[in-house]
Amino acid sequence: MIFLSWLEQTAVSVWVREAPTLWAFPFVLFLHTLGLGIVAGFSVALNIWVLRFADRYPLPPLAPLFSLAWTGFTVSLISGILLLIAFPTKALTDPVFYIKLVFIAGALVQLRQLQNYVMGCGNSSSLLTISRRIRVGAGLSLALWAGAILTGRLLAYTYNYLMATDFLMGF
Numbered sequence: 001m002i003f004l005s006w007l008e009q010t011a012v013s014v015w016v017r018e019a020p021t022l023w024a025f026p027f028v029l030f031l032h033t034l035g036l037g038i039v040a041g042f043s044v045a046l047n048i049w050v051l052r053f054a055d056r057y058p059l060p061p062l063a064p065l066f067s068l069a070w071t072g073f074t075v076s077l078i079s080g081i082l083l084l085i086a087f088p089t090k091a092l093t094d095p096v097f098y099i100k101l102v103f104i105a106g107a108l109v110q111l112r113q114l115q116n117y118v119m120g121c122g123n124s125s126s127l128l129t130i131s132r133r134i135r136v137g138a139g140l141s142l143a144l145w146a147g148a149i150l151t152g153r154l155l156a157y158t159y160n161y162l163m164a165t166d167f168l169m170g171f
């Protein structure tokens with residue numbers, strides 16, 4: 001808790017948390033939402049394509065979209081770390097935060113697996129054979145992204161301590 005208290009007093013933490021400008025916490029939260037919208041949005045569309053259309057329509061050129069999805073995740077990661085630095089005690093003493101990270105990790109592993117599978121099929125104009133494993137993965141991924149977004153949103157409500165001082169003072 002001493003470390004969290006120290007982190008909360010660092011210049012970056014204070015600026016993101018308290019600076020009276022929209023470029024601080026509001027803009028960082030906007031970037032976080034933009035990034036997650038790109039990576040989760042693309043993943044959901046891709047999974048629905050796998051589940052519903054891949055055996056009926058030829059493979060669209062997905063390589064640039066995968067890069068966009070990973071860029072979206074990188075934006076979410078950097079902004080997420082800034083949000084974490086702004087309120088470390090709030091996130092790190094909330095079990096929902098760890099559940100969220102597990103959902104995100106699972107969803108990203110599935111995204112990488114699907115990327116390897118789809119890119120491994122080359123840019124053929126023929127139809128993709130979607131194995132049962134890929135289908136189950138696509139369904140699971142939809143649930144994981146829903147879980148990541150739900151737990152991410154809940155973080156604003158489920159926390160126990162806002163700041164380290166609240167914990168140390170036993171509030």
Ligand code: HEM
Nearest residue numbers: 036073076077080081083084091104148149152153155156
């Ligand atoms: C792509 C993966 C991610 C998704 C889908 C996601 C989802 C969300 C959502 C929906 C919110 C609520 C935004 C709002 O209040 O408007 C949020 C907030 C937050 N996320 Fe993420 N997030 C992701 C990655 C991360 C990562 C990697 C971290 C940290 C390392 C992180 C840390 C946070 C924190 C600290 C908040 C602020 C909670 C609060 O104080 O209200 N997120 N996230």
